[in-house]
């Protein structure tokens with residue numbers, strides 16, 4: 527993969543310039559800043575992939591739309607294609623399959639993700655909400671993760687879905703993204719994301735419309751209590 531690397535306040539991100547680019551976008555701050563940066567810099571078509579569980583659609587879809595529209599407004603990019611996937615109960619491997627299909631079909635040459643590393647353990651040791659251990663291990667501070675082809679190790683006996691976790695019908699004990707999936711911030715935590723917002727000058731425009739909260743009882747605003755609000759507060763110093 528031929529990438530042109532740039533340094534933004536000490537954070538290295540590679541820009542792909544040779545063909546169509548994909549990005550996985552939620553409505554959170556991490557994928558939003560990469561989306562903004564790609565819209566500013568990619569001349570080829572940009573494909574945006576968004577996966578939402580049907581039962582959370584009312585909360586998350588409007589937030590996603592606002593983020594994408596804000597990035598379009600700020601950059602003026604027009605050759606943007608939005609792919610929304612709403613499924614009743616998405617198994618964890620579905621997103622991996624979506625990337626693979628987009629790459630194999632030639633729709634895009636590369637898929638960016640906004641995955642970031644978690645804060646140091648001691649930062650959230652006292653937070654009220656705890657994350658499952660497998661989730662923490664996947665992005666724990668102090669480890670080095672692959673920027674290309676991110677892997678998610680699953681503990682033995684994991685069965686998130688019904689039927690059990692599988693890819694193309696084969697049971698799996700880890701999820702591995704295609705090597706053409708690129709996570710430039712996977713070895714950075716959210717404080718680096720805050721640096722990017724400041725360096726790119728969108729702390730007052732884009733950041734306030736992003737949503738990191740995972741508490742669906744607070745549609746449209748941050749609850750301030752869940753783990754994800756805690757991480758956002760720790761990194762940025764304010765929620766909205």
Ligand SMILES: [Zn+2]
Nearest residue numbers: 739749752755
């Ligand atoms: Zn929250």
